[in-house]
Amino acid sequence: MEKNIIVYIETVDNSPVNVSLEALTLAKKISKENNKQVIAVLIGENLDGVTKKCFEYGADEVLYLEESRKELEAVGNALIGAKEKYNPSVIFLGSTINGKDLANIVASEMKTPAFIDVVALKYENNKYLMTLPMYGGNILKEVTFEGDKTLVIAVRSGVCKKEVFEGNSGEVKKEKATEKNLFTKIVDIVQEISESVNLEEAEVIVAGGRGMGSKENFELVKQLAEVCGGVVGATRPATEDEWIPRSHQVGQSGKIVAPKLYIACGISGATQHVSGIMGSNYIVAINKDEDAPIFDIADVGIVGNVMDIIPLMIEEIKKIKS
Ligand SMILES: Cc1cc2nc3c(=O)[nH]c(=O)nc-3n(C[C@H](O)[C@H](O)[C@H](O)COP(=O)(O)OP(=O)(O)OC[C@H]3O[C@@H](n4cnc5c(N)ncnc54)[C@H](O)[C@@H]3O)c2cc1C
Structure with missing residues (x-):
C-alpha cells in the first residue's frame, strides 16, 4: 500500500x-x-x-x-x-x-x-x-x-x-489530541452581523452582471433568486459599482461555485467569471448580444434584454408555483 x-x-x-x-x-x-x-x-x-x-x-x-x-x-x-x-x-x-x-x-x-x-x-x-x-x-x-x-x-x-x-x-x-501550550487564545467569539452569503453551498444561483445597468435594476436579479429559492451572485463590475456586496462576487477572485442551476443575467462570460462557475450542472444565460462568450458555455441561452426577460421568468415561475 x-x-x-x-x-x-x-x-x-x-x-x-x-x-x-x-x-x-x-x-x-x-x-x-x-x-x-x-x-x-x-x-x-x-x-x-x-x-x-x-x-x-x-x-x-x-x-x-x-x-x-x-x-x-x-x-x-x-x-x-x-x-x-x-x-x-x-x-x-x-x-x-x-x-x-x-x-x-x-x-x-x-x-x-x-x-x-x-x-x-x-x-x-x-x-x-x-x-x-x-x-x-x-x-x-x-x-x-x-x-x-x-x-x-x-x-x-x-x-x-x-x-x-x-x-x-x-x-x-x-x-x-496531543496537548501543547498555545501562543494564541480566543477570548470571545462574536456572532458576525454583516451579511454572509453561502454561495459555495447553494443549489441555485441567480447572478447579475454589468448588463443589469443599475443598482435599481439589480433588484430584479434578487427577485428572480427569491422565486427560484436561490442565492444571488454577481460579477466583479456589479460589486465594484456597489450594486451588491463583495461577498456575492463569483469568479477567479471571488467564490468558486458549483450549483445545480446557474442563471447568468447580463454577464458577458469573461474568463475570470467563467472559471468560477464551471462546476455548475446547468447554466442559463440571458444576454442581448448573441455573440457574448457566455453562450459558449451555457446549456440554454436567451438572447434578449434582461429588463424584459427577467420579469417574464419571475411571472412564469410564480404561476407554476401557485
Ligand atoms: C485579476 C482579475 C480578477 C478578476 N476576477 C473576477 C471575478 O472573480 N469575477 C468576475 O466576475 N470578474 C472578475 N474579473 C473581471 C472580468 O475580467 C470581467 O471584467 C467581468 O467578469 C465582466 O463582468 P460583466 O460580465 O458583468 O461585464 P461586461 O463584460 O461588461 O458584460 C456585460 C454584458 O451584459 C450584456 N448586456 C448589457 N446590457 C444588457 C441588457 N439590457 N440585457 C441583456 N444583456 C445586456 C452585454 O452584452 C455584455 O455581454 C477579474 C479581472 C481581473 C483582471
Whole structure:
C-alpha cells in the first residue's frame, strides 16, 4: 500500500463544510487508482455524527481527535499529530478562511510549501499537478512539487464534485489530541452581523452582471433568486459599482461555485467569471448580444434584454408555483 492521503474535515456547527467533502471525494478517486488509503481527520468536540458522512464521501478510516480548544493553533497541532501518525503523501484541506490559515500553520511547522486556492488537481506519474491562480489571479498556472515531503494542499470549492460511495465504510479511531501550550487564545467569539452569503453551498444561483445597468435594476436579479429559492451572485463590475456586496462576487477572485442551476443575467462570460462557475450542472444565460462568450458555455441561452426577460421568468415561475 502506498502512502496515505489525509483530508482535514472542517466543520461548522458540527456539520462538515461542502469543500471538505469535495476534497474527500477527490482523495478517494486518487486513492482508488493509486492504491492509497484515505484518512479523514476530524478535530473538535461532539463530532461523532460527522463520521458517517466521512465514509459516505470516501474515507477509508476516520481519525477523530478530541480537542476542546478552538484556536487554529490547537487544530493545527492536532493535524500535525495526525501527519506523524500516518505519514501521508498529502494533507488536503478546503481553501476556506480558516482552511487557508491552517494550511500555512501546518506547512510551516512541517517545513514544506502550502499550495493554497488550488482550482484543479490531477495525480499523474506519482506527482500532484495543481492549477493555481497567480499574479493576483491574472493567470492560472499548473504547478507541481518535486521531492518526498508531505504536501499541504488547500483546494477551492468546485475542485471536484462530491460523490457518495455507496457501502463505503471503515474504522473510526477516537483519540485525545496531543496537548501543547498555545501562543494564541480566543477570548470571545462574536456572532458576525454583516451579511454572509453561502454561495459555495447553494443549489441555485441567480447572478447579475454589468448588463443589469443599475443598482435599481439589480433588484430584479434578487427577485428572480427569491422565486427560484436561490442565492444571488454577481460579477466583479456589479460589486465594484456597489450594486451588491463583495461577498456575492463569483469568479477567479471571488467564490468558486458549483450549483445545480446557474442563471447568468447580463454577464458577458469573461474568463475570470467563467472559471468560477464551471462546476455548475446547468447554466442559463440571458444576454442581448448573441455573440457574448457566455453562450459558449451555457446549456440554454436567451438572447434578449434582461429588463424584459427577467420579469417574464419571475411571472412564469410564480404561476407554476401557485
Ligand atoms: C485579476 C482579475 C480578477 C478578476 N476576477 C473576477 C471575478 O472573480 N469575477 C468576475 O466576475 N470578474 C472578475 N474579473 C473581471 C472580468 O475580467 C470581467 O471584467 C467581468 O467578469 C465582466 O463582468 P460583466 O460580465 O458583468 O461585464 P461586461 O463584460 O461588461 O458584460 C456585460 C454584458 O451584459 C450584456 N448586456 C448589457 N446590457 C444588457 C441588457 N439590457 N440585457 C441583456 N444583456 C445586456 C452585454 O452584452 C455584455 O455581454 C477579474 C479581472 C481581473 C483582471
